[in-house]
Amino acid sequence: MSEGDGKATGKGPGAPRRNWRLYGVAALGFALICGVAATVGQVARAHEATAVNAPKGAVGQSGGTRLDLPVRPTVPVTLTVYEDPRSPQSREFAQRYADTFSRLLASGQAQINYRLVTQSDKRYGGSGATQAAAAAACAQDQKRFAPFMDQIWQHQPAPAKDAFTDRKLLSDLAKKAGKIDHDSFETCVDRSERKGWVARSQSEFAASGLGEVPVVEINGRPLPGPTAQLTPGKLTSLVHKEAQRVAAAAQP
Structure with missing residues (x-):
């Protein structure tokens, strides 16, 4: 060759x-x-x-951004509940008042808007509250906010551990919440699609001067005194009184 x-x-x-x-x-x-x-x-x-991309179904307006996550909206009383996924006080409050909130929703007198904040990240370091709040907003895209938050409260680790930064843990909680399309949820979490929204929610809360979570507002007015002094019976009574006040004001 x-x-x-x-x-x-x-x-x-x-x-x-x-x-x-x-x-x-x-x-x-x-x-x-x-x-x-x-x-x-x-x-x-x-x-x-x-980017401040609100999850589906978010309501309320603060700085032009919808920050409230409604659960079974009804009228005439709106309860706005500020909670931090990493806060033990928020977990205790959420679990203590779960039955009370269910009864108020069933009564047709109240709607409940949840506002997620992340002040515990600053207190303890890390980003677990931000990661969990963003994941909850991703669950809200599929109308599964409440079941997902139930899992957050049930499996909330000690705040100093910052365990909610573990994507596998958040994925497992989504599976436990049920009826969540896993691929869509994972994509939302992996792409950080709701982190900008969470950051805006926290900055608005910090600017409001409302103090430490949990915080409850009735028709936009914070309850007097710390929530530690509140009881399920007192909250129910306050909602009934507010419903009567609204009804009386609507009379010609």
């Missing part, structure tokens, strides 16, 4: 060296493409983490 034949067929003495050069160029090009794709993905995720 002639030297010219070797060049034509790629089987001459220099062919392996040339082929490896070609493979090297191809591999470098593929690596560059992957690197660009990864960079684009990081930029997109960073944008989604700061």
